[in-house]
Amino acid sequence: MPDGFSQRIIYIIQNYWLSFLKGAGVTMVIAVISTAFGCLIGFAVGIVQSIPINKNEHIVKRILLKTVRFILGAYVEIFRGTPMMVQSMFIYYGIPLIFGIHLEMWPAALIIVSVNTGAYMAETVRGGILSIDKGQTEGAKAIGMTHFQTMVNVILPQALRNIIPQIGNNLIINIKDTCVLSVIGTIELFYTTKGIAGAYYTYFESFTITMVIYFILTFACSRLLRIWENKLEGAETYDLATTDTLAHTSGLAGIPKNLVEEYDNRESL
């Protein structure tokens, strides 16, 4: 082991770059997959939580809805109100005891982070749904849309604008917080670094490298997400449809020519 801070860092990188890379890879895979699953959980919970309970509905349906709502509410509160490190131990050692199945490290890691993210996303989605004007829901109800159709076609596409920044936040939080999975033995970036640092007692040097890696990962992700957000903002202008543009409008390509001419020639009211 050479003397001097920068020489040591170079030495560690030369010898252990592959381990760092693998650790960072595991961290990213867990963070990305779990954020995606967490979003799915969050959307599902958010949609179910926002089903209105109507007094006119059948009593069985009402009781069922209230029960489901209570369970989902408890899930959200419990997983937002306890540390993920404790949840990791709870799930990793609890599931085999309760269900009598052996839980591998990978599924355990993914379940823990997904379920945790889902709890946060559920609140975000619920807030996003509530932020949309009630008139939008009424407009959808008035043409006979079901709750699910209303959510998927009208409310969520509008709420997404408020939800996407939070998806990004959760991804970045997950990149950092996967390090708590080291308590169940997941060999991600933090666990890897601990091993390397312990070998030659180079904690400062090894964790300097890891700090830089974490920062590069989160910074790159937040930049990429910003670009994605800007793309989603969409076009702010529109073209008046004339016979020409009408024919080219993708959605209208199938409209018969005589219909287009009819509208073109006809006087409006």
Added chain:
Amino acid sequence: MDGILKINHLSKSFGTHVVLKDVNFSVNKGDVTCIIGASGSGKSTLLRCINLLETPTAGEILFHEKNILDKSVDVNHYRAQTGMVFQSFNLFNNMTVLKNCTVGPVKVLKNDKKEAQERAMHFLTKVGMAPYINAKPGQLSGGQKQRVAIAKALTMNPEVLLFDEPTSALDPQMVGEVLDVMRTLADEGMTMIVVTHEMAFARDVSNKVVFMADGVINAEGSPGEIFSCEDNHTLKEFLSRFRNS
């Protein structure tokens, strides 16, 4: 008579606040019924009950002799047959004008997309909004939005169209363009129930006027009967406010 809607002993309370008390009236095919009355008299609540946006506390709403308040009735199926035009338009902000009109027929009625587009174009042309099919609601004026909202309701091929003060949120110069569209629809035989403060429209276009006061139907009759009423003090006072302005 060709009855479509019959409302029997309809009542509605919000908590202890009684808003509608024993309301009865019926609508036949081709009727244009205008509902007038002071602010807070329950006009919107009545219309919203008819479309089940509010759940009535008591009474029946018969649609082709079937009580739609029965738990066995598919609410969404019924709503698809009764179009609603709101004061605040309620167009879907995330969709273009054309998509606003076709989403209902495609998703709810399961119509073929092309067929829905043809019908949408037909009605958008009718309300003079065909050139704007690619615009989003946020890019339109109030009058334009309301005309699209009417086309959106029509594309569902409803049996009855309900209007809740369709011109109240509009600048004066845009009121005319919307009323003209509604007048044309009435002439073509569309069955309509219109809550409005436009007395000239009620007088000239409707064949029945319902006057509401404090949650009850205070008077109803032909426009001639209602607007020349002499012996009803409440109605006379309400109408005098419009004569002066």
